[in-house]
Amino acid sequence: MQATTKSPPAGTMPARPRKERSENAARRRGQLIAATTKSIVENGLARTTLATVSAASGLSQGVAVFYFANKEKLFAEVLRHHYELYERLWVSALAQAGDDPVRQLAALIRADFDPAACNQEALIVWYAFWGEAKARPRYAEISDIHDSRHSDAIRAACARLLIEVGRSQEEADALGAGIEALTDGLWHRIYLSHGTMSAREGLRLAARFVANIFPERGERLSAEILGTAQEA
Amino acid sequence: MQATTKSPPAGTMPARPRKERSENAARRRGQLIAATTKSIVENGLARTTLATVSAASGLSQGVAVFYFANKEKLFAEVLRHHYELYERLWVSALAQAGDDPVRQLAALIRADFDPAACNQEALIVWYAFWGEAKARPRYAEISDIHDSRHSDAIRAACARLLIEVGRSQEEADALGAGIEALTDGLWHRIYLSHGTMSAREGLRLAARFVANIFPERGERLSAEILGTAQEA
DNA sequence: AAAATTTATTTGAGCACTCAAAGAAATAGC
DNA sequence: GCTATTTCTTTGAGTGCTCAAATAAATTTT
Numbered sequence A, B: 001m002q003a004t005t006k007s008p009p010a011g012t013m014p015a016r017p018r019k020e021r022s023e024n025a026a027r028r029r030g031q032l033i034a035a036t037t038k039s040i041v042e043n044g045l046a047r048t049t050l051a052t053v054s055a056a057s058g059l060s061q062g063v064a065v066f067y068f069a070n071k072e073k074l075f076a077e078v079l080r081h082h083y084e085l086y087e088r089l090w091v092s093a094l095a096q097a098g099d100d101p102v103r104q105l106a107a108l109i110r111a112d113f114d115p116a117a118c119n120q121e122a123l124i125v126w127y128a129f130w131g132e133a134k135a136r137p138r139y140a141e142i143s144d145i146h147d148s149r150h151s152d153a154i155r156a157a158c159a160r161l162l163i164e165v166g167r168s169q170e171e172a173d174a175l176g177a178g179i180e181a182l183t184d185g186l187w188h189r190i191y192l193s194h195g196t197m198s199a200r201e202g203l204r205l206a207a208r209f210v211a212n213i214f215p216e217r218g219e220r221l222s223a224e225i226l227g228t229a230q231e232a
Numbered sequence C: 001a002a003a004a005t006t007t008a009t010t011t012g013a014g015c016a017c018t019c020a021a022a023g024a025a026a027t028a029g030c
Numbered sequence D: 001g002c003t004a005t006t007t008c009t010t011t012g013a014g015t016g017c018t019c020a021a022a023t024a025a026a027t028t029t030t
Helices: A020-043 A050-057 A061-068 A071-096 A101-112 A120-133 A137-164 A169-192 A199-213 A218-226 B020-043 B050-057 B061-068 B071-096 B101-112 B120-133 B137-164 B169-192 B199-213 B218-226
Strands: none
Touching: A020 A050, A020 A061, A020 A071, A020 A120, A050 A061, A061 A071, A071 A101, A071 A120, A071 A137, A101 A137, A101 A169, A101 A199, A101 A218, A120 A137, A120 A169, A120 B120, A120 B169, A137 A169, A137 B169, A169 A199, A169 B120, A169 B137, A169 B169, A169 B199, A199 A218, A199 B169, A199 B199, B020 B050, B020 B061, B020 B071, B020 B120, B050 B061, B061 B071, B071 B101, B071 B120, B071 B137, B101 B137, B101 B169, B101 B199, B101 B218, B120 B137, B120 B169, B137 B169, B169 B199, B199 B218
16 A cells, blocks of 8 residues: 555545435445345355455455345345345336236236346346255245245235136135246246246246136236237 | 174174175265255255264264265265155156056156155255256256256157147147146245145145146046046 | 544364274185 | 284364454545
8 A cells, every 4th residue: 555645636526425425335235235146146155255245346355244244144135135126026017017917917927037037147046045045044034025925916816817707716826826836937947947948938838828727818818928918 | 882792603694794895885875865965954055064964974074075075976966866766756657657648747747746755855955956056067967967857758748648639749848848837836835835835735736737738638637646536 | 533434454263175093894824 | 713914994183274254454534
């Protein structure tokens, strides 16, 4: 460390405006979460250390501890961050779908294969954490909270859709579970296949299967999922 | 260690027969794989060390290295072991199903929810390794080999079944992918739900969905999956 | 200058793996 | 049949390294 020019020439220009402080913290946290994600994708969770995060962020190891207290909490925030991106996606898709349960269900399924949620990076993060979830209550809890909200949304849409055609709540729950299983399983294949299966193909398969399952609304649902439905 | 009776009473019966030596190696390997599995279930993969394996096996740390060269190779053998148990299960189920593609497909689906394959212990091991698979080519390779054999079996059964009723190979492949996604997704739910969902319920859901998907053979397939088909 | 933030260094625990030696079983020599 | 020799197993303290976390130092902001 050599002498750096001490004080700026007294003038104005505080290259850093007002709310600098609090904004800075949020920025740093985001930066560290992104760097941790990058390291998990490149090295796996087990080989992601404060050193790899520090290298990916360009910051020192101390910063991560300063903003997240310890490595475990940083990791938990990474998981939460990815779930929140996903949740924002499907919640807003659902909101835009309006009142029609067919469109609602289609929106939820489409969201699952939106490249913003269903991409290698996100899948690697999810699987990395799921793999350790049974040994880390903190990870399991975060997954639970978000998964159950998504479950509820799917089941609610299924219930409205099926009750319209005179089926029971029990059938709606089973159907919801099946749709979730189908999308989870397609994620699994997208994750493990080395780029062989894309999110786009996942969506097509999902549409195809779901169409078979809802005889009464299958065609319309499938069209809505694929985005080929004509506007009303 | 106190005095143990030195030589056996000269008679026949050498409490340890001939191949003692080579059998010993197989026994030890099995013992170490079981101990590693136990530690992964209890501590997670990341916190499974040679020390936890040694504690679980009652052997010294050195033995694990002696029989498996290093920790990574021991872990790889654990993954392989679980895949082999699973593969033996579905291969023999398939063999017993005879020539009827409906029974073959049912047998494959039933095997996926057989408690011998689909239990918390096995799921924890699988998810632990899948979580690291993208960062460890060795794990990815083992998964690939076994997954693709299973895929092929499912697709073959689907093809025979669908071609019987005049559908195309393309449809059979899509259907196979869908069935696999469904079972993978149900595994996912069984794994992450804290015992809320059992293998038995998974099987019921799978039967229900698959029945909807094969209009021509759905009823029979469903009955075969649930084991409620009457004998011919 | 006082407080807040960032960077750099130190520390001590825990890790995989080594290795020399001991123990046990199989084989050979008498 | 008995002992000596060799081969195979097992042990566990030891080695060097990596890591998370703590601490200290420097820098910036107010």
